[in-house]
Amino acid sequence: MLNQIPQPLLQPRRLGDLLLPNRVVMAPLTRGRANNPGHVPNDLMREYYEQRATAGLIISEGIWVSEDGQGWLGAPGIYNREQVAGWKAITDAIHGKGGRIFAQLWHQGAVSHPSFFHDGRLPLAAIGDRSDADGARCEWNDDDDNSARDDAGRHSASHRRLPQRRKDR
Numbered sequence: 308m309l310n311q312i313p314q315p316l317l318q319p320r321r322l323g324d325l326l327l328p329n330r331v332v333m334a335p336l337t338r339g340r341a342n343n344p345g346h347v348p349n350d351l352m353r354e355y356y357e358q359r360a361t362a363g364l365i366i367s368e369g370i371w372v373s374e375d376g377q378g379w380l381g382a383p384g385i386y387n388r389e390q391v392a393g394w395k396a397i398t399d400a401i402h403g404k405g406g407r408i409f410a411q412l413w414h415q416g417a418v419s420h421p422s423f424f425h426d427g428r429l430p431l432a433a434i435g436d437r438s439d440a441d442g443a444r445c446e447w448n449d450d451d452d453n454s455a456r457d458d459a460g461r462h463s464a465s466h467r468r469l470p471q472r473r474k475d476r
């Protein structure tokens with residue numbers, strides 16, 4: 308009978324110390340729902356992840372490791388106590404349903420944009436340009452800025468242009 312054939316996706320799979328009850332792995336999906344000034348994970352996100360806890364493994368959306376690392380509207384952070392508490396509510400909910408989640412850590416680096424920083428800072432990037440990678444902050448020219456913005460004029464997607472080195476460094 309067809310329905311007696313074991314479904315490979317539903318078979319357990321060992322992953323390091325973890326025994327996944329099935330081979331369904333949820334891809335990281337930024338949903339932009341931590342759309343609050345502190346980038347704090349919230350109840351909507353808890354509900355979203357809890358609903359998916361029967362996957363063998365969930366990989367979280369990208370999560371800022373630093374305030375300096377932001378560069379995508381509504382993405383959550385995990386660099387202060389409030390954010391960690393938000394994630395704890397989410398992981399507790401997933402574990403309560405018998406699930407597992409890995410955090411995908413994110414630093415937007417050179418593809419961030421100055422509009423994410425309201426104190427004059429520029430996005431922090433490991434490189435200033437590809438030819439002289441000695442560490443630098445980035446510089447943008449808004450004249451050729453055609454990236455999407457929300458109603459407040461903030462960027463809703465990262466700026467894809469390669470940054471130039473700051474001239475004052």
Ligand SMILES: Cc1cc2nc3c(=O)[nH]c(=O)nc-3n(C[C@H](O)[C@H](O)[C@H](O)COP(=O)(O)O)c2cc1C
Pocket residue numbers: 334335336337338367368369411
């Ligand atoms: C709305 C959306 C959000 C996404 N967010 C992330 C993310 O936070 N991190 C990541 O690594 N990939 C992200 N991705 C890429 C998906 O994980 C990727 O599309 C998925 O792994 C399937 O791979 P494929 O698009 O190559 O088929 C996102 C994709 C979509 C459509």
